[in-house]
Amino acid sequence: MTLQSRLAFIGGGNMAEAILGGLLSVGYPLSKCVVSEPLKARCDFLHDKYPGLQILSGPTANQEAVAGAAASAPAEESAQLYVSPTSSIEELYQPAEVVILAVKPQMLRAVVADLGPILRERKPLVISIAAGIDTTAIARFMADGTGVPFSELPPVIRCMPNTPSLALEGATGLYATSDATESQRRLAESLLGAVSKEVRWVDQEPLMDTVTALSGSGPAYFFLMMEAMEDAAVKLGMDRDTARALAIQTAVGAAKMAATSSDDLKTLRMKVTSPNGTTDAAIKSFEAQGFREVVQNAVGAAEARGRSLAAELGGAKL
Numbered sequence: 615m616t617l618q619s620r621l622a623f624i625g626g627g628n629m630a631e632a633i634l635g636g637l638l639s640v641g642y643p644l645s646k647c648v649v650s651e652p653l654k655a656r657c658d659f660l661h662d663k664y665p666g667l668q669i670l671s672g673p674t675a676n677q678e679a680v681a682g683a684a685a686s687a688p689a690e691e692s693a694q695l696y697v698s699p700t701s702s703i704e705e706l707y708q709p710a711e712v713v714i715l716a717v718k719p720q721m722l723r724a725v726v727a728d729l730g731p732i733l734r735e736r737k738p739l740v741i742s743i744a745a746g747i748d749t750t751a752i753a754r755f756m757a758d759g760t761g762v763p764f765s766e767l768p769p770v771i772r773c774m775p776n777t778p779s780l781a782l783e784g785a786t787g788l789y790a791t792s793d794a795t796e797s798q799r800r801l802a803e804s805l806l807g808a809v810s811k812e813v814r815w816v817d818q819e820p821l822m823d824t825v826t827a828l829s830g831s832g833p834a835y836f837f838l839m840m841e842a843m844e845d846a847a848v849k850l851g852m853d854r855d856t857a858r859a860l861a862i863q864t865a866v867g868a869a870k871m872a873a874t875s876s877d878d879l880k881t882l883r884m885k886v887t888s889p890n891g892t893t894d895a896a897i898k899s900f901e902a903q904g905f906r907e908v909v910q911n912a913v914g915a916a917e918a919r920g921r922s923l924a925a926e927l928g929g930a931k932l
Contacts, residue, residue, distance in 0.1 A: 618646055619801065622679040622710035622738075624725060626651030626660055626669065629743055630716035632779040636808030638664070639782070648710070650679040676725060681732045682709040712801065715742040715752075719927050722747050726755035734760075737768040739798045741805070743775060745826055746920050748819055749791050751928030769794035771802045772822060774830045775810060784810035785832075787825030789817075811873075823924070827916035835912065840865050 621637075623630045626649040634647060648668040651657050657671045670679050713733070717725050722744045726733070733740065733756050742752055749770045756767050771794055775786040786806045790799050799815075807813045812829075816822060840861045847857035875882060887893045 618643055619711040620708050621647045621712050621714060623647070623649040623714045623716055624676055624679065624729070625716035626656050627716060628780060629775060630714065631660065632775070632784070632809050633714065633805065634664070636779070636782055637805065640808050642808070648679045650675040676729055677732055680710050680713055680729055680738065681736065709736055710738050712739045712741060712805070715740065715744055717744060719744045719746050719923065722752070723755050723927070726752060727758045730756050730758040733768050734762060734766070739794070739801065740768050740770045741802055742770060742772050745774065745830065746923040747928040748772065748822070748924055749789070751924070765793070769798060771798070772819070773802065773806055774822060774825045775806060776829050777833050779809040782809050785812040785829040786810040786814070787822060787829065788813065788815050789819050789822050790815070823917045823920040826920045827913045831916045836865060
């Protein structure tokens with residue numbers, strides 16, 4: 615398995631496109647990628663944006679994306695193929711070495727169970743970006759009531775990228791089952807690294823709920839902060855366009871300073887905060903109203919909700 619492994623994206627939504635676009639931007643071969651997507655409008659969009667990309671749609675699309683398009687299947691039963699006429703038959707019929715599950719968590723059980731026989735037979739590396747559903751549940755979906763022991767199933771790597779991946783500025787947490795090889799771990803890290811500035815492994819799967827609460831949901835926390843800063847400036851008489859521009863660039867600049875400075879976050883904050891100055895007044899107001907506790911409670915609530923979603927979507931038996 616190499617960094618030019620054949621990739622099958624099951625689902626062609628925004629996050630799948632972010633990963634695909636990031637890979638293409640660093641020179642990953644388009645001919646090594648296939649996308650299975652049920653929505654025609656989305657297929658048309660991807661086809662227009664990425665000429666030559668192999669896109670499958672229809673009842674058998676997922677199976678054909680993973681196993682390779684079945685040349686012998688009757689035309690009326692095969693998936694519809696959106697692809698450049700320059701693609702060769704050999705390219706179209708190659709099986710996937712890596713399967714990226716990029717569907718909504720509510721759909722994952724049905725999708726994986728449907729792919730179960732192919733996954734059990736071919737044993738590709740399975741990478742899931744579905745939030746909340748743990749590797750044990752994914753393995754159970756793959757076994758699909760057959761009694762196949764987990765040790766005979768494909769390795770699973772679970773990852774949580776975030777929406778800034780769409781701007782190639784993502785942060786991603788990963789967890790791998792024990793049977794994933796070092797080369798498979800490196801491959802997953804490279805694939806997600808195409809859209810993430812930070813790719814970090816956790817060695818305990820429950821920490822993926824913390825990753826979700828911190829960086830997965832985190833962009834919304836900062837959007838809320840910028841929104842509140844914008845509204846505060848408008849209330850003080852500034853026009854909204856100026857307030858928005860200044861709030862956003864302040865957040866960008868602060869993040870860039872934090873990313874490039876050797877100082878820790880506390881030191882950076884203190885360097886900006888002159889005693890009895892304007893920043894000091896604002897920080898004291900934040901602290902007096904329990905700002906840290908508010909943030910800690912919010913992250914804790916997100917983590918707890920992640921655990922409950924995992925129980926709801928992955929806990930019950932098939």
